[in-house]
Amino acid sequence: MTLAGKSVIVTGAGTGIGLGITETLLADGANVTVVGRREEPLRTLADKYGDAVNVVTQDVSAPGAGERIVAAATRAFGGVDSVVNNAGLARFGRLDTIDPDLFDAMFAVNVKAPAELIRCALPQLKAHHGSVVNISSVGGALSMPGRSFYGATKAALNSLTRSLARELAPDVRVNALMPGPVDTPMWNETGLDAAGTDRLRDELTASTPMGRFGRGEEIGTWVRLLLDPDVSGWVTGAVVPVDGGRTT
Ligand SMILES: NC(=O)c1ccc[n+]([C@@H]2O[C@H](COP(=O)([O-])OP(=O)(O)OC[C@H]3O[C@@H](n4cnc5c(N)ncnc54)[C@H](OP(=O)(O)O)[C@@H]3O)[C@@H](O)[C@H]2O)c1
Numbered sequence: 477m478t479l480a481g482k483s484v485i486v487t488g489a490g491t492g493i494g495l496g497i498t499e500t501l502l503a504d505g506a507n508v509t510v511v512g513r514r515e516e517p518l519r520t521l522a523d524k525y526g527d528a529v530n531v532v533t534q535d536v537s538a539p540g541a542g543e544r545i546v547a548a549a550t551r552a553f554g555g556v557d558s559v560v561n562n563a564g565l566a567r568f569g570r571l572d573t574i575d576p577d578l579f580d581a582m583f584a585v586n587v588k589a590p591a592e593l594i595r596c597a598l599p600q601l602k603a604h605h606g607s608v609v610n611i612s613s614v615g616g617a618l619s620m621p622g623r624s625f626y627g628a629t630k631a632a633l634n635s636l637t638r639s640l641a642r643e644l645a646p647d648v649r650v651n652a653l654m655p656g657p658v659d660t661p662m663w664n665e666t667g668l669d670a671a672g673t674d675r676l677r678d679e680l681t682a683s684t685p686m687g688r689f690g691r692g693e694e695i696g697t698w699v700r701l702l703l704d705p706d707v708s709g710w711v712t713g714a715v716v717p718v719d720g721g722r723t724t
Contacts, residue, residue, distance in 0.1 A: 478704045480505030483553035485545060487536050487593070488563030490517025492660025493611060496692020497560055497699045502528055504700055509549040511536065511563065536563050536589035542596030556600040558703050561590035561633075562611040568623045568666040568676075578667075579625045586629035591636055594650070602647040609702050610637050610652040611695070614719050617654060622676075630654075634715045641713030649712040651702045656719025657681070658690040685721030694718065 484501055488494035489510035495517070498508050502525050509530040510518045522529040530552035534541050549556050565585040567578045590610055600606065615623060616630030637652040644650060657680040663673060681688060698718050701707045717723045 477505035478706060479700065482506045482557040482703070483509070483549055483555055484558040484560060484703065485509045485511065485549050485556060485593070485597070486560040486562055487511040487545075487589075490514065490521065492662055493655065493658055493692045493695045494560075494562040495521075496694070496696040497562060497611075498529075498696075500693055500696030500700050501560075501703070507553045509545065509552060511545055536593065537584040541589065542592040545593060546596045546600065550600065555604060556597045556606065557604045558607045558609070559593055559597050559601070560609045560611070560699055560703075561593060563589065564611065564613075564662075566623075566626050566662050566666055568626060568668055570622050571624060574625065574667075579628075582625055582629045583632070586626075587632045587636060590633060591640075594640065598644075598648070602644075605705070606648055607703050607705070607708075608640075608648065608650045609699050610650070612637070612652045612654045612715065614654045614656050614717060614723050616715075617717070617723055637715055638713045645712055649702075649708070651708070651711060651713065652715045653695060653698055653702070654715060654717045654719060654723070655695050656684055656690060656717070656722040658692060658695065660692065680722075683722060684719070685724060688720065690718070690720060 484506045486498050489498040490512045507528050511532045511534050512518050513535050515533045518531040522531050532548045565582045610633050612633045613630040615627035616634040620627030641650040
């Protein structure tokens with residue numbers, strides 16, 4: 477139980493990868509402030525795990541969200557040791573058909589909100605020699621025809637991770653994970669129609685050497701390792717692919 481009693485904020489905690497991360501951290505003894513816009517999936521976690529879960533219903537891209545989330549975590553658990561920026565928006569489409577406003581929408585959730593949450597948690601993270609994990613994507617490293625806006629926001633998140641790692645060392649470690657394709661509800665909400673989604677899923681399975689989509693808990697394990705100073709105390713600025721070999 478390497479994270480016993482630690483206070484961790486996880487955004488987008490109620491579904492998919494965030495759920496896998498949250499349940500992995502709870503199993504390791506952490507207290508988790510779970511953040512999302514819909515209360516119901518977060519409440520389900522609180523019902524299952526009791527006082528170790530602190531529900532904060534919040535759009536991470538709303539003005540003042542970072543302050544409110546940090547204040548709620550501090551009220552519940554006495555401070556903040558770690559932040560996992562997992563909430564993300566994925567909308568796909570080629571340049572000539574995608575709604576151009578989606579670039580701003582994705583940038584707000586995938587890049588600005590993580591930066592703002594880290595900024596608001598900074599005094600606490602410094603005081604606790606804390607750690608940040610940003611959930612990026614292989615899209616931040618690969619070319620992404622048909623998903624260029626999304627890939628660009630994840631490349632920006634990778635850059636933010638590396639710059640902040642230097643800026644905040646040695647007090648706070650900042651790392652990122654780049655998942656390959658993971659089976660989550662995200663795949664129902666990309667803006668592609670059902671046939672396009674099936675085609676893309678088949679393509680991604682075929683281009684992933686391990687031959688399958690990943691699972692949320694397979695990302696959660698890596699978050700736990702990056703938060704644990706005994707394992708990763710000398711790791712910062714790392715942008716780690718956890719992707720079934722897709723970026724090889
Ligand atoms: N699935 C993949 O193949 C894959 C691959 C690489 C990277 N990723 C990344 O992994 C992360 C999690 O995605 P997922 O696949 O697990 O998708 P998901 O199941 O759709 O999860 C996204 C979560 O983020 C929350 N969220 C979205 N916008 C939010 C906002 N503005 N404020 C607060 N919470 C918000 C959602 O809850 P509410 O709707 O209740 O707010 C939801 O719980 C994302 O950053 C995604 O880009 C996913």
